[in-house]
Amino acid sequence: MARAYNFSAGPAVLPLEVLQDAQKDLVDYKGCGMSVMEMSHRGKDYDVIHQEAIATYKELCGLNDDWSVCFIQGGASMQFAMIAMNFLTKGAVADYGKQGTWSAKALKEAQLVAKLRGATVNVAADCQKDIPTRMPKADEWKWTPGAAYSHICSNETIAGAELKELPQTGSPLIVDMSSDILSCPRDYSKLDMFYAGAQKNLGPSGMAVVAIKKEFAAKGAAEIPTMLKYTTYTEENSLYNTPPTWGIYIFGETMKWVKKMGKENLFKLNAEKAQKIYDVIDSSDFWTGTALKEFRSNMNVTWRIQGNNEELEKKFIDEAKKLGMSSLKGHRSVGGLRASIYNAFPMEGVDALVSFMKDFEKKNG
């Protein structure tokens, strides 16, 4: 069939030309006689792919040589464990934002490590269950002086809420940017670590792309399993063991596409795409946005039909699906509607959704 407008929260839409190039080269990568999936990770052909992917990402994020970019399997969920195992040592304190489902999961993993080791986790702000969904305001955060680190999430995918400005914490700041990495202007160089499950703005599922200051990585606990130590990745350029080579390849191609499109241009388009949908939501009482306006996400637009009408929402999702718009269902834990519109999601798909929303309201409002 024609290409779907895929509103999935992740794995998510990838740039069409990245897919087309990958298709062309799948069996025989640029004439080297084999697929990228078949290449030794120690060979010259793969090495170029690996190095270019890292270099392009560092350039896009504005990172200097103080930083290492690591490919770590297990997605953001594995990072929740690794961060605490590395940096929440005996007697240490860490601050965590409890801003939604994902940051609460990160907090939970830290609490387990704190209990086992005799460390302390402080909840720096808690708005996880607030309705409308939101992020903490600048004056709500309570940071611990001398904390080993602080951890927050810049965009909660399920809540559809986004931090427009990152807070000043006074301790090394680690940010889960899984769902808004490279989607809006951020000063990445001010952080100590940021990471993203690849399957939203970066590539296919199967790894987190972890940017970490080498100096910060070196502070990690010594006695933890090799694969769970950041220095294993920073010191061996993510080649201690076999990395997820295909995912890194598609990630690298996607980053080249971001560079070609111009990241500032994409940032602008992202704001425009989201605004078009929010404008429809705000145009009538038929729709209700799920997040407080000042924290509305430009990546995951979440909303309900009046009275949280689940029957009409189901009808909306089903009819949209028939028109080639897939995955508009909200996360199974909260219901409602959600349109995830990452970098690679095309403007035409947003226009199709907006047009359908207006039509649906006319017929059902």
Place this chain on the structure above:
Amino acid sequence: MARAYNFSAGPAVLPLEVLQDAQKDLVDYKGCGMSVMEMSHRGKDYDVIHQEAIATYKELCGLNDDWSVCFIQGGASMQFAMIAMNFLTKGAVADYGKQGTWSAKALKEAQLVAKLRGATVNVAADCQKDIPTRMPKADEWKWTPGAAYSHICSNETIAGAELKELPQTGSPLIVDMSSDILSCPRDYSKLDMFYAGAQKNLGPSGMAVVAIKKEFAAKGAAEIPTMLKYTTYTEENSLYNTPPTWGIYIFGETMKWVKKMGKENLFKLNAEKAQKIYDVIDSSDFWTGTALKEFRSNMNVTWRIQGNNEELEKKFIDEAKKLGMSSLKGHRSVGGLRASIYNAFPMEGVDALVSFMKDFEKKNG
């Protein structure tokens, strides 16, 4: 160029028809309007891929419903840590084979966990540094009565040595089968757990395929991070978080290919392929096999040129490369020559190598 004969130890050659089918479907998977890489892991299209991959593997390995097949990111190296974290609890004893580089790495991770928790690791047999390379003989193993588990490796990729019969250990047996899974007859149902980094006989890199008895998984320690617990995978069918969907897809297609080819037929071909190369090695003093004959691997054939002549070995590797035979270099830690000939490696590639070896010997012997 023409398709290379790819002797890489992993990532390694995949079945050509699996690659061609994946290529055809890459942008639009069977008319559903998107790539497998773009599909929600909670959607119906992906669910079929996920379930079929597990079902085909269980059928090929002869596993009943007592077993769970899990997709766990981080390759075999992450399993080294997870096994100890789950099953080497305070006061417990575990037996480990030290049979080569990989099983020694597994042992090292267990020793760290044992130190932190107050548990004991027993080396059940040690032939890691023996030359010729080999596996422990049946009467060399020293098993601990009442051990929590025993861990061995069935095929050491670097040494080129393979256990033709798995030992009886008296405790739950866990086997690292990364490089010989589904390559020869094994009674998998007698084990408690076996696992394989996917990038050799199963698919692309980026995960281990872990088969584990549900009852055994349930014995794992409670207080470990969520992503490192086997029950997280067994209880949620590897869908607790986003799995490596593309890798699972290619794994499933590769398993269907194994089924179509007939596993018994592949086992027979594997033995024939290896024998052809060993026959040349044994035909003259110009070549020396690296492993003791009774433990020679059918997956990774390792050998040297007389007097461990590194200069001639380099010449051999370079000339072979020009003829379209790649990755014949031994592992960087041991040097020499290695031909990895997994299930998907074609007989014609072995014939090309054998012919080249004879020719090379004539010119340089």
